[in-house]
Each structure stands twice: as structure tokens, then as C-alpha cells.
Amino acid sequence: MFKFLALIIGLCLYGSACAPLTHNDPLLSKIIELVDHEQIKCLASVIWHEARGEKLEGQIAVAETVSSRISNPKYPKTICTVAFQPHQFSKLKVIKYDDNTFLVANRFLSGYYRPVVGEPTHYHAVWITPVWAKSRNMTRLARVGNHIFYREK
Secondary structure: EEEEEHHHHHHHOOOOOOOOOOOHHHHHHHHHOOHHHHHHHHHHHHHHHHHHOOOOHHHHHHHHHHHHHHOOOOOOOOOHHHHOOOOOOOOOOOOOOHHHHHHHHHHHHHOOOOOOOOOEEEEEEOOOOOOHHHHHHHHHHHEEOOOOOOEEO
């Protein structure tokens, strides 16, 4: 949703289709200003609670999961409501993040990173196998670090 927002803003400001933004694009800072700061903090908090010990790819994959849920009609439409849905992100009880996870969240929402997994809606740690992971309604997408990512069919 936020990557779409970035594209639309680019179309509106430039008047025609624009290339993906790079980290030194002046338009990027304008888009970041438009993204609700609370939503960035909520995404940073999901990353901190769920993947702070992972490499960058693992942190991006977790952010992708939140983003994929927002664009799925089965889930709420904001990062914070997705993040704090009961029984969804096992460790998330309060907003807590550090400079690194805030930066990853901010860059993810601005379209700075390329997708790692490709629209996952679920994941779990490799050392557990939740009941839902065995469901015929799930397609396993990838293992990234210590997490396995899935998409609902």
C-alpha cells in the first residue's frame, strides 16, 4: 500500500510515470514526511520484536508480511492495526524499536528495498510448526534466516 502511495505521489508530482525512487532522490524525503510517523514506529516495532537479530533480508521479509496483510481484504488497513491484532505477532505488546529497525521500516515504506519473499501473509520461526502452517490454504514461499514465510491461497 505504501509503495503504491509512493508511486501515486510520484505520478502526481512529475505528471508522468516515474522510476522507482533511490535513496538520494529528493522526492523520497517528501514521501517519508507524508507517511504517518506512528505507522513507521509500529512497523519498526514489529521488526524489532520479531527480527532484530536477523540480517537485513530477514527484517525486510517481516516488513513485507505486514505490508502484504494491509493489501489483503482479510486484514486491517493500517500497519498499527495489523501489528497489534491479537495472536498475530507473538512478541508484540508495546511499541519498542531501535535506530536500526526504525531505519529499516522507514526505508521499506519509502520503497527503498526490493522484495525479498514476495507478498507473504504469515511466517513462523524455524523451531516451531504452527497448525496453520500445515493447512492446505497456505503456500510456503521461502526460508529467510530463522523464519519460514507463507502466503494464503
